[in-house]
Amino acid sequence: MTTNIIMTRTSMEFPREQTKKVFSFLQKLATDDSTPGLHIEPMHNPADARARTGRVDQGYRAVLFKLTDSHSQPYYVFAGAYPHDEAIKRARTTVCQVNPVNGLAELVEHEAPTQNVAMSSSSDVRFPGTAVGHAAPEAQRQPLLAEQGITYADLTDRIGIDPAVAASALSATDDDQLQQVIEANGENWQGLALIDLATGLGVEEVVTTYSAQTNESPEPDTVAPTSAVAEQDDQQIIDAMRSQAGGAEFTFIEGEDDPEFRRMLEEGSFQAWRVFLHPTQRRYVDTDYNGPFRLTGGAGTGKTVVLLHRARRLARENPSARIVLTTFTRSLADALQAQLIALDDEILLAEHLGESGVLVRGVDQLVSEVLQRGQGEMSAATQDVLGWPWESARTGTIDRTLSQLAREAIGDDLPTELRSGSFIDAEYEQVILPHRILTEGDYLRVRRPGRGVRLNRRARKGLWGVITAYRSAIHYGQEGIVSFSEGTAIAAEWLRGRREPFVDHLLVDESQDLTPVKFQFLRALVPEGRNDLFLAEDAQQRIYGQPVVLGRWGIKVVGRSRRLRLNYRTTAQNLSFAVRALQGMAYEDLEGEAVTTAEYRSARSGPEVRVLEVGAGHERAEEISRLLREWVKASNVEPSSLAVLIRSRREGDLLADQLARLGSPVTTVRRGDVPATDKPLLMTMHRAKGLEFARVILVGVDPDDPLASMPAQMRADPDRDDAIRKERSLIYVAASRARDVLVVL
Numbered sequence: 116m117t118t119n120i121i122m123t124r125t126s127m128e129f130p131r132e133q134t135k136k137v138f139s140f141l142q143k144l145a146t147d148d149s150t151p152g153l154h155i156e157p158m159h160n161p162a163d164a165r166a167r168t169g170r171v172d173q174g175y176r177a178v179l180f181k182l183t184d185s186h187s188q189p190y191y192v193f194a195g196a197y198p199h200d201e202a203i204k205r206a207r208t209t210v211c212q213v214n215p216v217n218g219l220a221e222l223v224e225h226e227a228p229t230q231n232v233a234m235s236s237s238s239d240v241r242f243p244g245t246a247v248g249h250a251a252p253e254a255q256r257q258p259l260l261a262e263q264g265i266t267y268a269d270l271t272d273r274i275g276i277d278p279a280v281a282a283s284a285l286s287a288t289d290d291d292q293l294q295q296v297i298e299a300n301g302e303n304w305q306g307l308a309l310i311d312l313a314t315g316l317g318v319e320e321v322v323t324t325y326s327a328q329t330n331e332s333p334e335p336d337t338v339a340p341t342s343a344v345a346e347q348d349d350q351q352i353i354d355a356m357r358s359q360a361g362g363a364e365f366t367f368i369e370g371e372d373d374p375e376f377r378r379m380l381e382e383g384s385f386q387a388w389r390v391f392l393h394p395t396q397r398r399y400v401d402t403d404y405n406g407p408f409r410l411t412g413g414a415g416t417g418k419t420v421v422l423l424h425r426a427r428r429l430a431r432e433n434p435s436a437r438i439v440l441t442t443f444t445r446s447l448a449d450a451l452q453a454q455l456i457a458l459d460d461e462i463l464l465a466e467h468l469g470e471s472g473v474l475v476r477g478v479d480q481l482v483s484e485v486l487q488r489g490q491g492e493m494s495a496a497t498q499d500v501l502g503w504p505w506e507s508a509r510t511g512t513i514d515r516t517l518s519q520l521a522r523e524a525i526g527d528d529l530p531t532e533l534r535s536g537s538f539i540d541a542e543y544e545q546v547i548l549p550h551r552i553l554t555e556g557d558y559l560r561v562r563r564p565g566r567g568v569r570l571n572r573r574a575r576k577g578l579w580g581v582i583t584a585y586r587s588a589i590h591y592g593q594e595g596i597v598s599f600s601e602g603t604a605i606a607a608e609w610l611r612g613r614r615e616p617f618v619d620h621l622l623v624d625e626s627q628d629l630t631p632v633k634f635q636f637l638r639a640l641v642p643e644g645r646n647d648l649f650l651a652e653d654a655q656q657r658i659y660g661q662p663v664v665l666g667r668w669g670i671k672v673v674g675r676s677r678r679l680r681l682n683y684r685t686t687a688q689n690l691s692f693a694v695r696a697l698q699g700m701a702y703e704d705l706e707g708e709a710v711t712t713a714e715y716r717s718a719r720s721g722p723e724v725r726v727l728e729v730g731a732g733h734e735r736a737e738e739i740s741r742l743l744r745e746w747v748k749a750s751n752v753e754p755s756s757l758a759v760l761i762r763s764r765r766e767g768d769l770l771a772d773q774l775a776r777l778g779s780p781v782t783t784v785r786r787g788d789v790p791a792t793d794k795p796l797l798m799t800m801h802r803a804k805g806l807e808f809a810r811v812i813l814v815g816v817d818p819d820d821p822l823a824s825m826p827a828q829m830r831a832d833p834d835r836d837d838a839i840r841k842e843r844s845l846i847y848v849a850a851s852r853a854r855d856v857l858v859v860l
């Protein structure tokens with residue numbers, strides 16, 4: 116008989132070489148559970164009579180739970196594939212149930228996790244008889260959770276955590292110990308709830324997050340918590356798994372034709388992010404907001420994943436909606452589009468502004484399209500931005516740039532330290548363009564909050580002289596050719612004057628890198644309303660531009676902005692190395708609020724970050740070549756998931772030549788897409804933004820001095836504090852690209 120398969124979030128984590136066999140096993144199981152060779156067998160003396168094992172190959176077994184619904188339809192919960200003995204042990208000791216406290220479906224180990232976590236003798240927490248460990252010298256420290264006032268009863272009676280797990284968790288005195296408890300218990304909702312508590316989330320909020328009721332099941336009655344696990348019938352468990360809250364851990368494969376199943380078999384891989392969202396991520400995907408909403412979160416917390424799911428949700432709800440998904444650059448937008456298709460290959464993609472479906476483009480591409488649409492109608496907009504009426508405008512290369520003119524500025528009105536290209540470009544983009552300043556008088560009066568350097572009257576006059584020279588250069592240059600930032604401001608003005616909007620819902624990734632004119636443009640692109648603007652940002656990953664406060668540029672965020680805290684990408688070791696680069700530096704988000712890293716956590720652990728001291732030049736290239744060869748040989752990593760990240764393009768080109776000569780050729784990634792390749796990748800740290808790799812070699816970074824790799828000319832920037840902030844962010848961005856292994860040279 117055809118069976119339904121229910122997959123669990125962590126069930127797909129088996130060695131790569133088992134993938135084909137496991138998929139083939141699941142395919143046969145979905146067709147008929149009596150297929151010869153599957154060997155679906157019950158257990159001797161199991162903790163749960165529903166437990167079964169099935170034969171994947173000679174040495175591997177699948178762990179399953181067989182449920183039968185009220186129409187006698189069979190369901191198999193696939194709980195993973197393991198070497199024979201481990202599979203038997205897991206099948207005998209795991210229970211499939213509805214948690215009696217919170218109504219969530221779960222697979223729990225019946226035996227207490229045996230943790231050697233030290234228990235504090237000074238704790239006033241009462242542990243049950245199964246408590247583990249004894250007071251060690253180190254245990255004089257306060258247990259981590261008790262320090263926040265969290266009690267055993269909070270964990271077990273209010274949140275629903277297993278008593279033995281709660282006891283072990285309460286005795287952990289630091290993050291590492293808590294991590295051990297979480298890993299020993301299998302990566303389930305209980306671990307996620309403990310991570311949330313450790314990041315400072317209150318018990319009440321954790322109760323709300325991990326509860327079947329508060330996550331609005333479509334049929335709340337059917338997933339009501341039961342008082343006795345023994346009374347639960349299979350239908351109850353199936354309903355709990357099918358509820359919205361259950362979707363964080365369980366997914367239903369409805370026969371062989373199920374699209375996710377089909378793609379899993381075709382692609383030979385299973386991607387958890389497409390299916391299992393953290394309850395907090397799910398909330399930001401599904402909630403409607405009356406106005407702009409801002410989602411913040413550290414590197415790898417799944418901001419992009421939320422945006423993709425949200426775009427799909429909006430598109431499914433209203434197929435005629437015009438949805439735009441945008442980000443800082445064109446290549447990141449291309450990557451977003453590829454991920455969107457990976458999430459849903461049937462999604463309707465739009466080609467142009469104003470079409471139904473999801474249009475995925477970089478902000479500059481959107482600006483170009485708007486300028487194109489406005490041909491012949493731009494005179495009011497160009498008048499407001501540049502001071503003369505041009506019917507049309509398009510972006511292009513300006514003959515005499517601001518930087519050149521600043522360097523050439525004569526006379527003593529412009530102090531030498533302000534003759535920096537990056538400073539005057541920033542002044543133009545951050546102050547002059549967004550305020551639409553057209554005269555010296557306006558510039559002398561304008562307030563410049565957020566700009567690090569104060570300017571007196573004389574300096575402002577000097578700078579205005581450069582701006583005037585620049586604007587005459589464009590005026591007398593090729594008519595209608597403007598820079599990208601000018602084009603963005605002009606497009607924003609033109610959109611403001613139009614009645615017919617092009618967009619219903621706008622979703623923006625990497626918002627921290629956008630300039631004020633880009634925010635003005637985005638605000639003008641979508642009319643105010645329900646689900647109009649959804650911005651994802653991480654202030655600590657800002658490696659371009661200047662700090663921006665949204666409210667100043669017409670974007671009024673609705674309610675309190677929200678934060679994702681759980682890092683899905685990197686191991687705890689890599690994350691902790693990455694955040695070290697930010698220490699001692701203050702960061703503010705798009706609403707001017709301070710950002711800290713204290714609450715970031717990773718659910719996975721891995722090897723320590725290796726820091727190797729090697730000389731520059733040939734020695735360095737040899738070390739990298741040795742590491743890459745070693746990694747390529749390891750059978751479980753694709754060469755293209757290995758990356759070498761370096762500070763400058765010039766250094767990168769040199770290194771690529773050296774590596775080729777040493778017999779370790781790499782593919783250098785410049786602008787544009789990441790090419791398909793069977794070689795390891797080499798790129799600048801800037802270029803790696805938004806990407807991720809299994810293993811990373813970070814070249815030329817000193818962990819004790821994150822500014823050591825900062826180019827000399829940047830140290831001389833008049834806005835030095837901000838340049839330093841960005842340099843630290845760059846190391847944070849680069850180091851947080853590594854999923855499993857990070858080596859720093």
Ligand SMILES: Nc1ncnc2c1ncn2[C@@H]1O[C@H](COP(=O)(O)OP(=O)(O)OP(=O)(O)O)[C@@H](O)[C@H]1O
Binds near residue numbers: 391417684805
């Ligand atoms: N619910 C989830 N289940 C499994 N994996 C997830 C989940 N959410 C995110 N991930 C994975 O975590 C990684 C980081 O996700 P994503 O790129 O969305 O994070 P981000 O916050 O946008 O990161 P960054 O700001 O560093 O670019 C990806 O590999 C993604 O697939």
